[in-house]
Amino acid sequence: MAAVDGGEVDHLAGERATAHFDVDAMKVAWAGSRHAVEVNDRMARLVASDPVFRKDTRTMLSRKELFKDTLKKAAHAWKRIVELRLTEEEANLLRLYVDQPGYVDLHWGMFVPAIKGQGTEEQQKKWVPMAYKFQIIGCYAQTELGHGSNVQGLETTATFDPNTDEFVVHSPTLTSSKWWPGGLGKASTHAVVYARLITQGKDYGIHGFIVQLRSLDDHSPLPGITLGDIGGKFGSGAYNSMDNGVLRFDHVRIPRDQMLMRLSQVTREGKYVHSDVPKQLLYGTMVYVRQTIVADASKALSRAVCIAVRYSAIRKQFGSQAGGPETQVLNYKTQQSRLFPLLASAYAYRFVGEWLKWLYTDVMQKLEAKDYSTLPEAHACTAGLKSVTTSATADAIEECRKLCGGHGYLNSSGLPELFAVYVPACTYEGDNVVLLLQVARFLMKTVSQLASGKQPVGTTAYMGNIQYLMQCKSAVNTAGDWLNPAAIKEVFEARALRMAVNCAQNISKAPSQEEGFSELSPDLLESAVAHVQLIIVTKFFEKLQQDIIGHGVKEQLQNLCNIYALFLLHKHLGDFLSTGCITPKQGALANEQLGRLYAQVRPNAVALVDAFDYTDHYLSSVLGRYDGDVYPALYAEAWKDPLNETVIPDGYQEHLRPLLKQQLKFSRL
């Protein structure tokens, strides 16, 4: 019972007793290793037991109080990291469990990786140790008021002045103001700024520069620099802990060696030199972060699902006959058919996130060896998986709120804040539609190369089987046939390939490739989604091929994998039917099988969310409590609201009393 924070009675004990598998072994499968379970557990408890990291009143704080609280938590987290001499792995987990977005996320998550990825060895030696010791705080200043998605359209300039060996950084227009970077508004002392490099009268496009923004003595903006926060954001609490900022430069001078020079250089004379590496490596930090966002999707989704499953097991409505017990809402088939696919998706995203991390590391090793061949695949996979997993997770958190009925709408359920914090993931690090169009572009290129006999590799290898996949018909005859991984994989591959080929054929009928791509873009999005869903399904099956230990664990994961795939099949039935991959009868059989799988998950549902091993502190939800003691917690939580500090509300004398005493008479009565 690792995750209990308190509570003496386990109201979910009956649910836990019906599980058909070893929960501790499932924790290992979820976390990736026994070591990962141990270190996650230790860091989560460290945070949960520290009063500075309390967050139960966070949604009641004003913006200023919330921001100050975030600064306090970040400083305290750093103090604990230093005092306890935590490893990098431990420190990252501690920050994760502190669970309050703040400047440190961008400092560690983008500023440091940008310098490591785009700085020379010398630059890394100079800047990274300062960042590691927090002698400087950095952010990632790319997006501007006028342009975010279109990185090549950014307007900030960095013009080389050979007389002084400096770059002059300038914001020539209002729309060139940097706008959105997290940590920029109030906390950062430095930024990696993306600007158009101009030297010897020529514009060489976007490059990264390290720019100091604030004094290291008193934190005031340096001369020529205008800085501020861009204002309140969606939801109470939530992402408002982050100081997303605005930044303008008025001819600010920086030394030449503060241009990040790993990919290209400007010499003392002002000559531009580009190394023989693809220019897209400039976008490397975004690829890195997109990969981490996929792993975060499973965290956010599993968190919402954990709340909704536990509460659904406690909540009872209707069904009482002759004074018998009412029905747990988790027993309603509708509740199961809405909730269990989300549970399955959390596991699916966890495993595809694990695989993506491996892919990213592999691609990085190849890049070190100057093999750039897998870069387009890495870009397509990170962009596509970021897009599909974040969109589905944002929708799922909202669905979990609805699955919790009225109480899900209370801040104390944890779901409104989780949604408000999570939903911008559909936009930051690349708008999800823009990113899917990148995947579609990659797919169209792959399809066009099939004709020339080029054998696709990696996640598009299935396209090489075009002769078969374009005409195959599913052999599924019974509902049980849908439990065969080969049957599922075949229809997902056929659907993805046929949709891509249809798009390619339609584009080829347009006056130009560009016009065709634009005209077909809604279909291309669906084609990209089909390809990405195939990747997720395939990686789940591949996970099941690995050595999975523990009583009943593999069987549970097999059920979840089948649910994930068949749920997608049911949801996108139109795709599968219109491309002729399956018949309506086979679609109905898939749905029948799905119902049977839900029945198998039902007795295991609470244990399957226990395997996420979340503390009550991290969940931050009265509905998702480990002990299931929901009603006293809901009742107690209500009294913490500032409105309940007084029995008679502020405003009674001015606005309620006169009304009730009828001192304002309605003249016609």
Ligand SMILES: CC/C=C\C/C=C\C/C=C\C/C=C\C/C=C\C/C=C/C(=O)SCCNC(=O)CCNC(=O)[C@H](O)C(C)(C)COP(=O)(O)OP(=O)(O)OC[C@H]1O[C@@H](n2cnc3c(N)ncnc32)[C@H](O)[C@@H]1OP(=O)(O)O
């Ligand atoms: C309750 C509380 C709960 C929890 C709270 C706890 C914690 C919260 C914690 C954390 C939150 C913290 C941090 C995260 C939050 C926010 C951070 C956000 C940061 C940002 O948003 S940074 C800005 C990101 N911006 C973008 O992503 C811009 C998107 N645009 C692009 O990426 C590109 O410009 C685009 C659209 C891909 C390129 O379009 P275009 O085709 O016009 O480009 P090019 O001409 O430049 O490229 C052509 C060529 O290059 C290929 N290519 C493009 N990108 C890449 C790439 N990245 N890698 C490799 N190759 C690439 C492209 O496919 C073309 O190839 P082709 O010519 O077709 O072969």
Ligand SMILES: Cc1cc2nc3c(=O)[nH]c(=O)nc-3n(C[C@H](O)[C@H](O)[C@H](O)COP(=O)(O)OP(=O)(O)OC[C@H]3O[C@@H](n4cnc5c(N)ncnc54)[C@H](O)[C@@H]3O)c2cc1C
């Ligand atoms: C919470 C948050 C944190 C952020 N943090 C940072 C940060 O730390 N640093 C940083 O630099 N930036 C940051 N950003 C900015 C973020 O990266 C951009 O907002 C994001 O990349 C989207 O760009 P945009 O705002 O220009 O959207 P737009 O591109 O203007 O999107 C508007 C609409 O146009 C559509 N659209 C755009 N282009 C196309 C196209 N080619 N085809 C079809 N449809 C299209 C989009 O789908 C969308 O519906 C952050 C944003 C948010 C919300």
